[in-house]
Amino acid sequence: MKWAIIRFPGSNCDEDARFALEKAGLKAEYVWHTETSLKGFDGAFLPGGFSYGDYLRAGALAAKSPVMEEVRRFAHEGRPVIGVCNGFQVLTEAGILPGALLANLNLHFTCKEVGVRVERNDLPFTRLYQKRQVLRLPIAHAEGRYYADAETLARLEGEGLVVFRYAPLKGETDYNPNGSLHDIAGITNERGNVLGMMPHPERAVDEVLGGTDGLPLFLGLLEEVTG
Amino acid sequence: METLAQEIGIPEEEYREITQRLGREPNRVELFLFKVMWSEHCAYKNSRPLLKQLPKEGEAVLQGPGENAGVVRIGEGWAVAFKIESHNHPSAVEPFQGAATGVGGIIRDIMSMGARPIALLDSLRFGPLGDARSRYLLKGVVSGIAHYGNAIGVPTVGGDLYFHEGYRENPLVNAMCLGLLREEHLRRSQASLGRPIYYAGAKTGRDGIGGAAFASRELSEDKEEDRPAVQVGDPFLGKLLMEATLEAIEKDLVEGVQDMGAAGLTSSLSELAFKSGLGVELDLDRVPTRERNMGPIELLLSESQERMVLVPKEGRERELEEVFRKWGLDCVPVARTIPERVFRVLFRGEVVAEVPTEALAEAPTYVRIGREDPEIRRLREMPLPPLAANPQEILPQLLASPNLASREAIYERYDHQVGTRTTLVPGKGDAAVLWVKGTHLGIATKVDQNPRYSRLHPRLGAMHALAEACRNVSVVGAKPLAYTDGLNLGSPETPEGYFELQETLAGLREASEALGVPVVSGNVSLYNESGGRRIPPTAMVGVVGVLDIRRRAEMGFRRPGEVILLLGEEKGELGGSEVLYLLSGLEAGHPPRLDLEQEKRVQEAIRELIALGLTRTAHDLAEGGLLAALAEMTFPYGLGATVEVRTRGSEPPSGHLALLFGEAPSRILFTVDKEHLKETTFRLEEMGLPYRVLGETGGHTLTVLTPDGVLEWEVEELLAAWKRPLREVLDGQA
Amino acid sequence: MPKYQATLLIELKEGILDPQGRAVEGVLKDLGHPVDSVRVGKVLEIVFPAETLLEAEEKARAMGRLLANPVMEVFTLEALKELP
Amino acid sequence: MPKYQATLLIELKEGILDPQGRAVEGVLKDLGHPVDSVRVGKVLEIVFPAETLLEAEEKARAMGRLLANPVMEVFTLEALKELP
């Protein structure tokens, strides 16, 4: 299974994504945002960073890149697509996932470890987690407040499209780091092949980096071969 | 011309020197070239003779001072390039952009060596936290650092921060950057004869004209309109420039690289030529611009950000242009190296300046006579008032004093993990540790300096700065290899200011020699004063060390039932201490004495214990002394401790406080498993070092048994007191 | 071709929480300016060529649609003028 | 007291680099919108009480002075209207 790591100008977690994918035994290659074909790839990974400096709105300008047509095709064809942090922002800006990511309520970039609860484990991304397991994952973003109108939220909840939710690690009440509605940290599409999430699983794949709670996400992709 | 020279602040004797070196009067353009190149910032006129004394050699040193950054070998073919840089004045004018562009600038210095920037540290000094302007500056500076560092994708992994009356009108904002490279990728600012020199990156505008000269002048009373245009940083473009430059180096397309920092094109090209023993001919008409009608002086002096110069290897010009085109950046030849050793500038087809490179590069230096400020001596020698206070109440107050309080509210705003190399994040250890992926190598780094010690005793203060930065690196288990120094002082043109500069360098030399740690890079920022008051002499010392990441220590207590030991003397002093300031408002007395030989041995000992796997928890004692250090060890994992302290017989109350809260170097707290206690004490005795078993980890309280009774605090309560002050300021609105 | 300058405002939809506006509101109140509410948005000044005012308006609106995110934002073409 | 709504534009001074504007400009061009330049600023919609239009204008300008950073920004009072 070969993953395309989409590089936009300003992406900066591209190498971290590659590190995590390869650590899990997956093949990965960088694809520049001007490419118009993802032929030969099985999955697309949109890494974190500050594409186009996050100018205007995080992910807004990258969402208009040529390569996004191919990412959209992947999404429609049921191939796995993952967007982490800025990658999630790009996916919502491109309309591939619903909703939007607005400025954190605290109005500043926040880098710390948070609790993230797994809401469903029937997806390739979460198959190796327990349902309701609380993961310890780093976040690092300034615009991560998940927002969608009431109708969309109801649909997300009704169809069980919320994959990850912020949750207390040890009973704290201020566990939601950015003011996301319904504590949403990550969502998927109806088909369950597109994942967008603000926390960084790729930063938690080795004890040396202080945690391994992100690793099962990548290992879970290993056996899932599509397309 | 002479009147113009006067107007732009070139001293008469320097003007004469210029005419003599040229053998004629300079023209207008040339005069400005001298103005910027002979500024203190570019020329080190006052500091160069003194900097010469610092030890610069060491086994690990690949590149010492003189290049864009120093470089040390860390093993397995890897090397680390690092340097610190000040951006004080721009940050005082516009804290957000000043700090942001400071970060961008130091990152480009590291790139110029062929290294990938992997970590940033920030060393900040402001006036009292209670002051509205200090809070405004702090918030702006922190946001600016976060803005640039986070977006460009270089993690900010550490730093240090002090509040002190002496920085009220003159904050200090220094940024340090570390880069990782393969030894064979090391590049320098050099070119061979007849090579084209390419300009790459952002277009040139009128920003920051005269900044270099300006940075070195006393903050003027000028009206806002007279201020030079603020330089705005663009981390997005910076990121593209970084990737393109590194790709060009990786592909072996360039023989020389130089960033454009202070004094822009003038400094980067004339110095590149000078270092190469050549001259350079610059054609200003080829410089990409973003504003219309820019004149030669503006083009030569602009400090627009995100620009580099590169010298392609012969025959690789097209490939170089191709790399930059892919990243969407300008990359055009603007100059060429020539055999005549001159800096020749063409504008609209005419030569508008032609000056020997040596004349520009080698500004006159000054050696002056220093004299200690008698007021400082009085403060240092003054007998301290007797202190009496209840230690039970002091500890939470001390932990909440701005100089000790938790920095979490700051480092949480910095992406300290991007790059997946950070193995010891801020708040978990005394130094940050970065992992060289694919190896077991770790790089430890910390920047440190205590303004109280340095103000009271500039020489000793500088020694403490290096000793503490090295100690911070040692307590995580790393061997200090070399350091970079950010010298921030007042005007050297007064005897008192010059004295402080002399003494600071003397202290650095002494500590550097004794600890066996050489300097490989640094920065000098003088004239830091306002309204005639010098800032405390501030030598920020950034140390880099290397370790095996399988054997590293953190500072937090993790397992209950471990034995807590104190390595070093069980003593503390009140001179220049935080507790003295807290209780009396005084900054006085003699700062703690420092026995460098003992310091070295204590550091070696803790490194050995960590390397042997005997301890995984260690923390040095700094501001706030023994009890503050113990409290800090309970915070990361919320695990308490019980210890017993000894007071010697009939001590006065001040002596008691000195033991609990007094400060002294060469002291480290660490823990061992009970089963390792014997081996540990055996080794310490073998090394002949003083130590004492203080107590044990466990519980939810910090409990201290003293001859006068039991002191006890809930860890949670201390933690809350410690976190509150900076949280309130940074997360609040005012 | 004549040049036009468009002023586009991009603002958050009503009902969407605007923490930046709140922060500014707090600052203003602290400084003695009692205000009822503050909303913060973006303004873009775009200079571009067009043959006629009508074409310029069409182009400006097209750019507005491209740059605003309809999930949470609305844009207004605040001003449009031909440059001399 | 009557309520007024002021629209304040806060924009970068001329000559000050606007990285955000440049990035937007680049993307617009890539998407087939040939533009000459883009500058990005902030717009603030402030609702506040005032006795008269004159007083409202004074207040709005005072707030503009407070909120714009004089080192690099300028503000314009784009619109001011009494709310019903």
Ligand SMILES: Nc1ncnc2c1ncn2[C@@H]1O[C@H](COP(=O)(O)OP(=O)(O)O)[C@@H](O)[C@H]1O
């Ligand atoms: N300005 C800063 N920016 C980022 N991190 C900082 C800053 N100041 C301090 N830190 C981090 O906070 C922790 C404590 O720093 P400090 O109080 O200087 O330690 P020490 O006890 O060695 O004096 C360290 O992890 C340090 O790197």
Ligand SMILES: [Mg+2]
């Ligand atoms: Mg310190």
